[in-house]
Amino acid sequence: MSPSTHSPESSESDLHPEIRPARRISWIWLLPLIAAILGLWLIKRHFDDVGELVKVSLPSAEGLTVGKTEVRCRAVKIGELESITLTDDLEVELDLRIKSKHVHLLREHSQFWVVTARISGGSVSGLGTVLSGAYIELDPGTGEPGRRVFEGLETPPPTPASVPGLRLELVTEDPGVVDVGSGVFFNNNLVGKIESRTFDPEFKEVRFGVFIEEKYNQLVGSNTVFWGSSGLSVSVGAEGVDVQLPSLDALLKGQVSFGLINDEISLGREVVDGFVYRLYADKKSAEAASFESDGEFLLFFDQSIRGLTEGSPVEFRGLKVGRVSEISYNLVENAMDSQTPVLIELNKRLLEKHFPPELMDEGGAGIAQALQRGLRASLKSSSLITGQLYVDMDYYPDEGEAFLANRGGYLVLPTVKTGLGQLEERVTAVIEKVNALPLDSLVRQLEATTLAAQNTLHTMNDKLESTGPLLAESQATMREMKESLTALKAILESDSTQAIPDDVRQTLAQINSSLKPLSADGAVYGDLRRTMDELRSATRSIERLTETISDKPNSLIFGKPSSSNNIPRAKR
Template identity: 35%
Template structure:
């Protein structure tokens, strides 16, 4: 008979309740891995200040769509900036490129307008402008100003150079015939060259309007130019008056040039007149020296030959005169550097024509060519330099000053009158004024004594009685004259005597006429008796 023994197992079974934390752990690991695999990129952005930015609140947007949030805000290692750690959504990974840009959108007020008013309620946010470069960048430096041109915008980017900034700044409109075709992106000062550099962007399709003959000039506000041609006032459009503006074009008379590339540099002129002024490649320099005042003579003033513009004034060389000690002399002549451009004569802008001009000046000086300082405009007081031939000038030859050829000058017109007046005043100042005043004082003292004696004479009894005697004399004279009046006996006698005198004179007149015709009557009688005839006595 077989017997069966029960087998007792000592192995313990895991309670089913422990499956719950195990599943939770596995689920957590899966979620962590899934989150890590699907987490967006983390980006570091530095700004100059964290104004308006709060960790956990400030959003990151691209084209007004939220794509991330600021996780932390800390000071930079240099303590001059702040560093923002930003967590972006996975979809923003492709937006992070080498040329991507970040900036803070907040309320801004400027000459170009008002922006960011919507953030007054919602708060500031950071805008992302996707670039076009290589992907993968994670460290960025934020922009302090809002960029005015999106990355990838079709058009032409240029650099304008000016001596003054004026009212031009980021956002200033670029115009073509008063139509907006672009904008100024940034303005910075070049301390090395003491100039301002303006980066501008011309939108397509207007970028084809720019060529190497194009000139840019400022149309901001009202431009007033007072020169030898009078006072010129240029007023831009209403938009340029309020915000400033830059315009461009090819000046009249200049042919259009070839197309230009990005980053080409142009000069930004202050007005259309200066931009339209023709530039000549070939020129020559001379120095003219004047002893009279140069007030009103400014760089850029015209140089004329018998009224025809042949050059401009470059500068007044007072520094060269002072360096040579010439400024200490009483009769020192101030040198003025002028630039003569042969192309203005209409013979061509070439070196050959310039050489001909140099030879003509050399010959002309020996024939009486002289420079004078003339008033260009009486209203503004501006002056210019004029050349002409003067027959009474002795022959001379060009001189030399500081390496430049000099042309002799003379004083004419108002300048000569001014010198003469100055010389006259100098002579007047040299007169013995004190001695003259003392003599005049003595004369006045003697005259005062004479006047005193005259007053005493007039107050004497004899002088006081003279009016009565004069009145009596006048009365007697009146009675005497009345005796000669018409109707008086004397008057009648005088009238008869005059009548008889007239008759006598008339008779004498007849006698004189007769004697004139027959002067023999003074000897012979008028009637001649016949000679007696002898008679025969019986």
């Protein structure tokens, strides 16, 4: 076989072409795809840089400039003022362009306001805008995101809504000097402030918005009481003279304090935002409003009650157990004008504090037994300077038994006269006894006896020379004198005349006993000295405050200068 000769298998294989897979997409088509992706990215970048438009309405556009005024959140720029429009109702409408990466800060309760230099309530804010210009502040607030139209605030809120804390509401008829910016204190520690103030014309009440910092939330409960503690307060009551001199800051801006009336009351349940409290004028008013009555008694006094007022304390052997709630003849029907009705209330908390439970559980039967043992009520003076009275309850065994009575729906507690009232009554009784003596007839008999003695002496003088015949007449005259002296002796030895020294002696002893507390070692004398010392101290404090304000009025704002810079005062 020659070399050119081919086999049948090789010839057939040369007749079939080689089949290879074709390319489906050419690499050249990647260029348009990349260009499209790049274009979409540039478009997104453009919209990200442009941001979203937000509309905010304000009463004025003072200090705002299109293209320059920034929108900030926590001092970080998040947008810019794009346009300012004046609507038909003369309201300013702002178009704010917010960067896309900050759009999530726009929520349901977001707030916008203009930050500029402000002076309010003795405080200065926004001084940085004097050079940089005003800007618009955003407080993100809470709620669902997505809102784009907002009503701007005319004044900035004292505390942004996004700051955690407790927001409460106080209601009062007379706010005094309390206003927006006043501090809220707990045991003289600043824990919050007054955020807002509105007047409700329907109920004629002032409503304050209060913010309590989050770390102090546990100090507030449903039993918490709020009261004002600002301004100079001088009160005179059964406890004496009470002078309250607050700080200069409280005098200028007012101050609100809160707490529990006493440590025995629990804090109560936890409160949430919007809880409403009553704001009382002072702590005494708050204590009176939280009074928990455990029983009422009606008293009738047949003496002057000048110095006894509603709110005067009721004590049992020196322990305060209640207060006087009402003084009125309308408490009972057909009241006699010779007896003044006084209604007293016993405080459940004070009774539980001073008395064991077994005494508290006796109820009406225990009161009836106490009356039989001599339980009585009386008026006593708490201060000779102010003349204030209080009701004192004590046992007087010599008064005999008394029974529980009911009048006008009230239990009647018998009364007795003690102290100065009892002394006055006893002095009056002694004077009446002296007036009842037959002094007129006694004087007439003494005058007749004296006249007879004088006549006798004249007769004896005229007839001394004729002693004989006149001896019988002289003896008769002596007998008449003896009879007159006997009659005078009988008058002087009578029971009514002998009783006068004893009555006077007893009266003097009672006066001495009643005035003993007024001696140098007595309790009343000590109370008087302490009261006068407190008045002198308060007067000196007020004089120092007046001199400070007179010499340096700006000390109310900038405070008292340090002692190292004091200039010696010249003698006046």
